Amino acid sequence: MNSRQVxxxxxxxxxxxxxxxxxxxxxxxxxxxxxxxLAALKAFLVGPFSSMRRFGNLIEFFIPxxxxxxxxxxxxxxxxxxxxxxxxxxxxxxxxxWISIKMGTGGMAVQLAALLGAALVCGLIAMIPMHLKxxxxxxxxxxxxxxxxxxxxxxxxxxxxxxxxxxxxxxASYALPxxxxxxxxxxxxQITTALLLAVAAVILVVIFMEKTSVxxxxxxxxxxxxxxxxxxxxxGKLCMLxxxxxxxxxxxxxxxxxxxxxxxxxxLGLPGFGWDGIxxxxxxxxxxxxxxxxxxxxxxxxxGADIMNRTCDVPSELIIAIQSLLILMIxxxxxxxxxxxxxxxxxxxxxxxxxxx
Amino acid sequence: MEELILEMKQITKIxxxxxxxxxxxxxxxxxxxxxxxxxxxGAGKSTLMKMLFGIEHPDEGEIFIGGKKVQIKSPTDALNxxxxxVHQHFMLVDSLTVAENMVLRCEPKxxxxxxxxxxxxxxxxxxxxxxxxxxxKAAVSTLPVGMKQRVEILKALYRGAEILxxxxxxxxxxxxxxxxxxxxxxxxxDNGHTIIFISHKIREIKELCDRITILRNGQSxxxxxxxxxxxxxxxxxxxxxxxxxxxxxxxxxxxxTMLCVKNLCYGYARKKRILNGVSFSVRRGEILGIAGVxxxxxxxxxxIITQLRRNEKGELWLDGQNISAGNVKQFRDLGSxxxxxxxxxxxxxxxxxxxxxxxxxxxxxKKYHNxxxxxxxxxxxxxxxxxxxxxxxxxxxxxNVGMLSGGNIQKVVVARELTGDRNLIIADQPTRGIDIKTxxxxxxxxxxxxxxxxxxxxxxxxxxEIMELSDxxxxxxxxxITAYFxxxxxxxEQELGRYMLGLDRQDEEQIKEVCYE
Numbered sequence: 027m028n029s030r031q032v033x034x035x036x037x038x039x040x041x042x043x044x045x046x047x048x049x050x051x052x053x054x055x056x057x058x059x060x061x062x063x064l065a066a067l068k069a070f071l072v073g074p075f076s077s078m079r080r081f082g083n084l085i086e087f088f089i090p091x092x093x094x095x096x097x098x099x100x101x102x103x104x105x106x107x108x109x110x111x112x113x114x115x116x117x118x119x120x121x122x123x124w125i126s127i128k129m130g131t132g133g134m135a136v137q138l139a140a141l142l143g144a145a146l147v148c149g150l151i152a153m154i155p156m157h158l159k160x161x162x163x164x165x166x167x168x169x170x171x172x173x174x175x176x177x178x179x180x181x182x183x184x185x186x187x188x189x190x191x192x193x194x195x196x197x198a199s200y201a202l203p204x205x206x207x208x209x210x211x212x213x214x215x216q217i218t219t220a221l222l223l224a225v226a227a228v229i230l231v232v233i234f235m236e237k238t239s240v241x242x243x244x245x246x247x248x249x250x251x252x253x254x255x256x257x258x259x260x261x262g263k264l265c266m267l268x269x270x271x272x273x274x275x276x277x278x279x280x281x282x283x284x285x286x287x288x289x290x291x292x293x294l295g296l297p298g299f300g301w302d303g304i305x306x307x308x309x310x311x312x313x314x315x316x317x318x319x320x321x322x323x324x325x326x327x328x329x330g331a332d333i334m335n336r337t338c339d340v341p342s343e344l345i346i347a348i349q350s351l352l353i354l355m356i357x358x359x360x361x362x363x364x365x366x367x368x369x370x371x372x373x374x375x376x377x378x379x380x381x382x383x
Numbered sequence: 384m385e386e387l388i389l390e391m392k393q394i395t396k397i398x399x400x401x402x403x404x405x406x407x408x409x410x411x412x413x414x415x416x417x418x419x420x421x422x423x424x425g426a427g428k429s430t431l432m433k434m435l436f437g438i439e440h441p442d443e444g445e446i447f448i449g450g451k452k453v454q455i456k457s458p459t460d461a462l463n464x465x466x467x468x469v470h471q472h473f474m475l476v477d478s479l480t481v482a483e484n485m486v487l488r489c490e491p492k493x494x495x496x497x498x499x500x501x502x503x504x505x506x507x508x509x510x511x512x513x514x515x516x517x518x519x520k521a522a523v524s525t526l527p528v529g530m531k532q533r534v535e536i537l538k539a540l541y542r543g544a545e546i547l548x549x550x551x552x553x554x555x556x557x558x559x560x561x562x563x564x565x566x567x568x569x570x571x572x573d574n575g576h577t578i579i580f581i582s583h584k585i586r587e588i589k590e591l592c593d594r595i596t597i598l599r600n601g602q603s604x605x606x607x608x609x610x611x612x613x614x615x616x617x618x619x620x621x622x623x624x625x626x627x628x629x630x631x632x633x634x635x636x637x638x639x640t641m642l643c644v645k646n647l648c649y650g651y652a653r654k655k656r657i658l659n660g661v662s663f664s665v666r667r668g669e670i671l672g673i674a675g676v677x678x679x680x681x682x683x684x685x686x687i688i689t690q691l692r693r694n695e696k697g698e699l700w701l702d703g704q705n706i707s708a709g710n711v712k713q714f715r716d717l718g719s720x721x722x723x724x725x726x727x728x729x730x731x732x733x734x735x736x737x738x739x740x741x742x743x744x745x746x747x748x749k750k751y752h753n754x755x756x757x758x759x760x761x762x763x764x765x766x767x768x769x770x771x772x773x774x775x776x777x778x779x780x781x782x783n784v785g786m787l788s789g790g791n792i793q794k795v796v797v798a799r800e801l802t803g804d805r806n807l808i809i810a811d812q813p814t815r816g817i818d819i820k821t822x823x824x825x826x827x828x829x830x831x832x833x834x835x836x837x838x839x840x841x842x843x844x845x846x847x848e849i850m851e852l853s854d855x856x857x858x859x860x861x862x863x864i865t866a867y868f869x870x871x872x873x874x875x876e877q878e879l880g881r882y883m884l885g886l887d888r889q890d891e892e893q894i895k896e897v898c899y900e
Contacts, residue, residue: 033783237756239746246743250732256691256723257743258712 036366037311044355045323048348055347056340066338073333074326080333082215086287088325089217090115092224093279094303095310095317096231101152101272102304103235103312104265105248107167108155111276112300113174114148116293118280120181121147123199123291127189132205137285140206141223144281145274151177152273153266160262178296185291198292208286220282227275231314234271244268276300308353324349387450388414388577389435389546394444396430404430405441406601412546417568417578419588419609421621422598426818428581429471431598432548435579436468437461467539468548473531475538477524482506484523485538509541514570528677529560536567540576547571548579553587554815555844557676558880565591583621583819585614597621621819630823632830635854638667640899641807641838642688647697649683649862657683659862661697663897665807670829670839671897672853672871674846676883680862681842682724685811688840689721690714691729702806715744717807720800722793724812724842730796733785737777738766740784741799773798774824790821801828808832811842826852846876857897858882865889867897 053067060066074084094111101108121144129136155169189199208218235241247254247264255261279299284291306324310316327345335342391410397403405427412418420428433439435446437455446453448464455461461468475484482503491501506519515533523531532552539547549568553561568578568591582588588595589609597604597620604620642665649658658680665671675681686692688699690711698707701717714721723729731740742751742762751762766780775794777787784792793813801808810829814822829852833839843849849856850871858866858879866882866889868874881887 233756239751239757242739242742242746242757246732246735246739249734250728252728253730253732253743255711256689256721256729258710258715259743260712 032369036369039365041309041311041356044352047355048351051351052344052348055344056334060338060340062338066334066340069334069337070327070330070340073337074329076333078212078214080329082212082217083332084322084325084329085212085217085221086215087328088321089220089224089286090279090283090297090299091302091306091324092317092321093227093282094276094299095306095321096227096303096314097272097275097279098300098303098307099310099312099314099317100231100235100244100268100275102307103248104244104268105251106156106159106265106268108152108170108269108272109167109300109304110152110155110170110173110269110273111303112296112298113170113177114152114273114276115280115283115299115303116174116296117151117177117181118144118148118277119284119293119297120144120184120280120291121277122281122284123202123288124184124189126202126206126285127200129206130203132203132207136203136206137208140285141278141281145278148277148280149270149272149274152269152276156265156269160265174296174300182294189291191290196292197294198290201289202285202291206285207289208282216287218282218286220286223278223282225318227278228314228318231275231317235314240264240267276303279303305349305353309356386414387411388448390447391431391435392445392447394431394434394441394446396427396434396439396441398430403601405434405598407444408598408601408603410596410603411606412577412579413594414577415572415575416593417572417580417591419592419595420579420581420598421583421585421588421595421617426598426621427601428598429550432468432550432579432581435461436466436548462542462544465543465545466548467542467544467546469532469535469539469550469552471550471554473535475523475531475534478522480520480522481517481526481534482519484534485509485519485541487538489542505541506537510537513537513540513567513574515567528555529557529563532556532564533567540571544576546577546579548581550581551583552580553582553584555677557884558846558876559884561587585617585621588617589614630826630830630851632852633834635669635833637669637854638836640664640666641702642840643698643700643898644684644688645698645700645898647684647687647694647699649680649687649692649695656862658687661859661862661864662895663857663864663867664899665838665840666899667806667838668833668836669854670833670841670852672849672856673840673842673859674849674856674879674883675844675859677844679859681811681859684859685724685809685840685842689719689723689809718803718805719807719809720803720805722796722800722808722810722813724815726789726793726796731784731792733792734783736781736783737770737775737787737795738762738780740795741766741769744799745803769798769802772802790818793817793825794821797825797828801832805832805837808837808839809842810839812844813841814848815843815845822848846879850874850876850879855897857894860885860888864894864897867894869896 056066056070057063074080094115097111122140125140125143126136129139155166155173158164158169159166185199191198191200208220211217211219211221235245243254243259244264247259247261251261283299302324306317306320310320327348331342331345334340389412391408394405394408396405408427408431410431420432422428430439434441435455437457437460446455453464455464476487485506486502491498491505503519510517510519515537517530517533517537523534526534536547552564556564572578580592592609594606595609595617596606597617599621607617644664645662647658647661648656651657661684673681683692687694690709694707698705700706701714701719704717706713727733750765751757753761763780770777770780773794775798776791784795797813808829813825829839841849841853853871856868856871856874857864860883865885
């Protein structure tokens, strides 16, 4: 084993342990507050697999966050802290609905137009805060965060004045035209062809980040921007491209969510998939290849908590505490740093012993 | 018999990146001696001293001060035990005055406030006691490097340091400043202070020190009396072979002009131009050295040439093309390699693997690709060849560069920058902080490139390096070129020192000769 593998193994141990600690915390919490802790635990742990419909819920949650997590991976791996994913996923859903409604018919071409249109618009929007940062050194985190709300209210305006159906009793758009929504893949669930798109997106992003020189350059910028500039990479262009791709993916996530699971566009607030995407990307170490497993894990505990909430007396907010704990442990460098030091010392000593033999 | 004031026994330290910095090192110092700690860079000198000063903590081993076992958990502990350290990079607050820096964290108080008058008088008192000349009221930012170092020494003395650790104190000094420092250190020794002098310059140790401990690869190679051991013996112990030889090279045969710098001006610092009308040219087949005390515009000059810094005024021509308003990519595409002085910030990405570091300037090239995608096999083949050729020691090409020793990191940088279709090499402090073996290796590569007809521009604060390696020399002082020596062999160290300090200056006609068309 070389020292790189020691470090990689340590990262895995650290993530696993963080998950374990968070889960233990969850169990303790459930045992403490629930009158029927066993039933609650069962609902939480095996609930997502107890019926096809529930497993469907898990996958349905997986799809949009898979897109947003991929987007977050691309943006964060270039070392930029843009949280535009949340606004983009909302706006992507809206644009997809708008295009479908305005085109007024169904079919593959409409689906494609809605999806690509939404993705493209969100990609371009995500470039705004990045441009402000590069050009005027504005704070990217604050700008992207604020832009999320601009997008929310702009989207609400478009909904109200362009595609709102005034004949129904709630704030929602006209119904999406027949055949413009994505076809269902698994009966009795809302798992649509969006799942295939998500899988394709994972593969494409992994190839892009690991197998193209542009992806390689992005990772290098993220690791050491000065080194990248010194090496002759166009740091500014790479940042803009990563923002575009990040927004594009998040926008696509919003589009497939609306086109796959809704009859009308009816989001009146930010849906939260963007935040979940950042959470999942963090657990995945901002590596696209780890996104599916991390997204499945989050989808699993979300669905479990949801079922527990519906069938037992434990509120699903519990999950937020668990997630916070997870992020705290995974993102903190100090966590387990002593174990890391011991592993390295051990490794060096055993190497030294080997070379003496 | 003189007593041992300090003993470190069986010290072992392993860093988080897996580097075994010290392995069962014994180190002891007698009261009232100047004790040299010598070794190549990466031999573990600084680590050993950091443990003594409480910055790092040994994984194994014991430390005794005055015969008593101690635990040194922090620099505060060390100071309380009478240990003071002058770091390679000064730990001074630039905006404060000398007196304020000296009393920092043990300020004389009057009620709630700092008693400035007393601080100044105490600083002056202690400077006088040790015969250091210094203006206690001057802001540190206005002082030259040599003065800052004195402030650091005084600061340690003010806090009652009996044992003074100096980490490569002469690296930043001119020959004249070094002499002055040595006089003062000897005086301190005669006053009963004990000094640990870290260095890898044998000549200085010979001149100054009483005893010497040699470290190699993290292990102690023994303690010697400086007067009894010869220079050859000591250097053999340090590198494990004889290396006092001069750098061997044939006479340069300069060809056409490759890089031409015309009337470059840049920025202001303390109301003076950082670069003030710098003009010179580098020709194929020669190594042009830029000598000068650090901070006289060399850094800015090199960064402007290499396009890392925006050019304000003046022209840059490379291989017949105007790159006055160019970018790094253009600069590199014209066949330039650049070994930056800051290898951990610019030269390498410590979080990336050796492979990733080696291809950074050429990742878009076809040779790494297979059907449009990066091919791991092709990258592996290309980098394996470089690792072999440049003797980069690593357990795998996918090891992070941050895990390597300083010398091996520099080999990664050099391997990348010197390989490929090169016309011009810019080497900024290419061997600073590098072990002697690697340094010699880098020197050979640079000479070999020169012999192939490439142009080499060398900047170095190491007088020995700049004098031995360069074919011709220019000297920079306060943003100007103050001397040009077409034949570097005709210059003496003392002569160069006078130009570097700005005591001498050639006339314009002589300096202009460095501009070839």
